[in-house]
Amino acid sequence: MSRLVLAALAPALIGTAAMAQTPDPHAGHAMPAKPAQAADPHAGHTMPAKPGPASDPHAGHAMPAAPADPHAGHAMPASPGAAPAMTGAQLTVGDAPAPQPPTDHLADAVYGRTSMDRARDVLRLEHGGARLSKTMIDVLEVRPDKGPDGYAWEGEFRYGGDVNRLVVKSEGEGAFGEHLEEAEIQALYSRAIGPNFDLQAGVRQDFQPRPRRTYATVGVEGLAPYWFEVEGALFLSNKGDVSARFEGSYDLRFTQRLILEPRVEVNLEAQDVPELGVGAGLSDAEVGLRLRYEIRREFAPYVGVHYERKFGDTADFARAAGEDRDDLRVVLGVRAWF
Structure with missing residues (x-):
């Protein structure tokens, strides 16, 4: 019985064991090893370095030199209107001769x-070659007083061009019904020494006081900064007396027509001259203040005050002659030019 059972079960048991231990179909075959990674196709090749910034395609080549400046060493003319180049030496202006017309x-x-020569002559005349004349009366006035009323004048005549002129000056004072107290006239050659000043030289003749004197004269006249009109002169008489005079004035404009003019004159003497009544040093001074109204530019009546004073020995000579040392007057007058 037991044998029959085993015999019946044997085929099943044998099949199960066979299934459990199925032989490897590749057993005994030499199988190639499984590749771990794909081989680098460039393995063993020397690869060029990764480029950085673009390399100079001309590196190592000898480049030709830049072409030379064709103007090198040449003195190029300055462009029109350009300022001249400064060098170590200071440029001198005005030495070159004037071009021929x-x-x-x-x-x-x-x-x-x-016809054209006549036209060109007129053109030259109108642009600096003209001769002009002017008569200027700065002071023409009456000075009322307790006694005889006084009067005074001061003016000049000019004739010439822009540089060279003839100048004739005159001034004086006196009293109506009496003889002149002071009177003089000057004839001067005047030459411009700048835009605002003239150098003057000539002669001065005194008619009063007596005895008469003739003087050689040299001076300067012009317009100082801030519009002050100034004048200074030195005199040498035919007797050897030396004196000097300084004058100044200024126009203070309240309007275009109403003008206040302060005016100063100072006289100096180098020595005593008793016959003329003047002493050494500061001999006398005059100060005026005149308010004028210009009806026209050429004609202006005025009213003002005038003060005179003598100093030092000149004052002593005046007292000895019975005259006052100082004098203050109201003045009425006119200023004109033509």
């Missing part, structure tokens, strides 16, 4: 040389 004028062929 042209002689071939195109207008001569149309209007004729004679």
